[in-house]
Amino acid sequence: MDKKMLAADQAAEMIKDGMVVGLGTGSTAYWAIHRLSQRIKEGLQIRAVPTSEHTKQMAMDLDIPLVTFADIEHVDVTIDGADEISPDFHLIKGGGGALYREKVVAQQSKIVMIVADDSKQVEQLGAFPLPVEIVPFGWEPTARQIQKLGCRTTLRKTDERAFTTDNGNWILDCDFGRIDDPSALHRSLKMLTGVVETGLFLHAADLVFIGTNDGVIRKERSDTMKIK
Template identity: 60%
Template structure:
């Protein structure tokens, strides 16, 4: 069975009647949203806060009621995916380009639940290029400043030119090597004028559900053990 589907559907069990839920972006949380759409048709009451236009469109198609983040804080729960998950449950996100909205919604939530397949688990972050959202104005200057921190940025492209986030910004995919101190790198990047935010989600994930062919495994930050 599809490991992403296993993890995504398992996460939907955490959503209870009357909750306000952040709806993440990506190929694993897609299955969560589909399952929530089924449960809404069966009578589940919830309000969703989408983290991207793509997620908004999917939720609307499924009949999931949506509310703007500004009217929803604090959210009960956000369910989202990740590109890498370290042993400390720190994350790299942003492969889909929605990192800024994902971080805004996650920070407004009482709990962040991450869903992924086994391939996303790593001992140390950094094999996956770190997405950094930057303003388009003089992005080359920002890229040079990022390079001085020991990372090698590459402008993300799309079929019709430069990739644009839902906020109208650019993404620099940065090869930083294995990251020894993710919190330090995140702080240094965010101090650079021109950087909107980074794909480093440090100390934010409360629960991680890892899907595998034989089932789902849950890791909780507070106990640090597998269940």
């Protein structure tokens, strides 16, 4: 079985009746969403908040009941993927272009479960270029200001056009190399006019499920709220 599918299946099995579930975006979240759909057909009763228009459409196609933040006060559990996962539960996310909505849903979640294969584990963040969502107007000076923080920037494109997020913004993929102080970098980026959000998710994961050739490794933060 695919390593991502193994991790996603184990995370999806932890979802219980009555929960509000955040649905992530990307190749690993895809498997979790499909497993949740199967469980709903078997009788599981949940409501879900999607983190992207793509995930929303997938959930609708799979008959997963959806709600918005107008309908709920919090999310019980979010299942999402990551591009990098450090030992202290810092993440880089945004490879799929949904980092802003993913962060909003994660911050409203009691528990965030990250599912990934073992290639996403790193000792230090930075091998994967950091996605930064920016406002399209004046993107060039925004990029120059980001470069002054010590990176090379690449405007993400699709079919020779700037990739546009669900929020109507663009993404700069920023190669900082090794990121020694993710918190400081996140703060510096957020201070810049034109920056909407960064793909640095700090201490964001409560439970991590890593798919390997030998099965799934589960890692848990010591202060994680337990699923009841």
